[in-house]
Amino acid sequence: MAKYLKNDDLGQWLAELGTEYKIHAPVQEGRSIAFRPLTQDKILRIDRHATIGPKEILFPACEELMHFSYEKDTDNPGREKIRVQPADNAVPTLIFGSRPCDARGFDVFDGAFTQCAVKDNYYAARREQAVVVSIACTRTENTCFCNWVGGSPDGTNGSDVLLTPIQDGFVVQPVTEKGETLLQKGSLLTGAAPDQVREAEQLRAAACASLPEAPDFKCMPEQLYNLFDNMDFWEKQSAKCISCGACTYLCPTCHCFNITDERNGNEGERLRSWDNCMSRQFTQEASGHNPRPEKAYRLKNRVGHKFCYFPDLHEGHIACVGCGRCIKSCPVSLDIRQVVTSAKECHLPAEETDNE
Ligand code: SF4
Ligand code: SF4
Numbered sequence: 001m002a003k004y005l006k007n008d009d010l011g012q013w014l015a016e017l018g019t020e021y022k023i024h025a026p027v028q029e030g031r032s033i034a035f036r037p038l039t040q041d042k043i044l045r046i047d048r049h050a051t052i053g054p055k056e057i058l059f060p061a062c063e064e065l066m067h068f069s070y071e072k073d074t075d076n077p078g079r080e081k082i083r084v085q086p087a088d089n090a091v092p093t094l095i096f097g098s099r100p101c102d103a104r105g106f107d108v109f110d111g112a113f114t115q116c117a118v119k120d121n122y123y124a125a126r127r128e129q130a131v132v133v134s135i136a137c138t139r140t141e142n143t144c145f146c147n148w149v150g151g152s153p154d155g156t157n158g159s160d161v162l163l164t165p166i167q168d169g170f171v172v173q174p175v176t177e178k179g180e181t182l183l184q185k186g187s188l189l190t191g192a193a194p195d196q197v198r199e200a201e202q203l204r205a206a207a208c209a210s211l212p213e214a215p216d217f218k219c220m221p222e223q224l225y226n227l228f229d230n231m232d233f234w235e236k237q238s239a240k241c242i243s244c245g246a247c248t249y250l251c252p253t254c255h256c257f258n259i260t261d262e263r264n265g266n267e268g269e270r271l272r273s274w275d276n277c278m279s280r281q282f283t284q285e286a287s288g289h290n291p292r293p294e295k296a297y298r299l300k301n302r303v304g305h306k307f308c309y310f311p312d313l314h315e316g317h318i319a320c321v322g323c324g325r326c327i328k329s330c331p332v333s334l335d336i337r338q339v340v341t342s343a344k345e346c347h348l349p350a351e352e353t354d355n356e
Pocket of ligand 2: 099100102137139141144146
């Protein structure tokens, strides 16, 4: 059943939940809005879409996977013993204020990290302990295109609770059992009145209607395979890219990483850090050979991964949630909507469509 929370009670509700969960929420950080641990000194910003999404709460930009230490084996002086202590950083976490596109990004992570042959225990442990409370968008931005890729401003995939802002408060709806359990905690939620539920429905419908009509992307995997060797197309699309990587670091679905061992004397840590497929070094081999030597190859890979290779592996699910951060924060305004639309509309002569 839908509940209601007054605007004035939001702080107190979060404070009550904060006794059980570590709360991350969008807060003002310089000129940006970023998801950070919510503390007294932070200003909560849920009136605008966050500049930096919540992905790093479950997939940190840099995390310790294990600590290791070496010691001399006195029974066998020519050898060393190694001790390994895996890291366990998962704690009960409440992600408050994600947008439906951000929450849907966690669905993509689940597909890559928990539903494949090899499970990523570090991500899985954090995901298991996280509750995601999203806020439906009642105002869309001109970079939003969640409806193009299967989402919507009021989508619930990846969320446990959905809040819809209405006059003076929020209509609060559980999505999962985890969400039901969360809403039983705290004393400030009341039952939502029928007119409050109706108001929320109308606001959500208006937001959905405000987005431009969605193109049909069913043909995209095939079309992108057809364009695989058409480097004229990819050079044209990537011409203004400066390979800064902002698009991948801000993307709610990008999940590539690198692993390094940092050793200091006999102690060390194995670290996992985000990697970025738009950077030249991403595929640089030790031999010096680079199979993606130019930015055209790298943009082809980024778009291909999201709209072709990932859907091929995951029952057609596109690995883009349409949040538009890659457009908004790109220093040269390269627009992925324009790239996929051009790819969709690119008609190749029959003899060029045969992949060798
Ligand atoms: S943010 Fe823009 S310029 Fe930077 S790598 Fe991505 S597409 Fe290129
Ligand atoms: S793309 Fe925009 S409208 Fe759609 S869920 Fe994300 S923030 Fe909301």
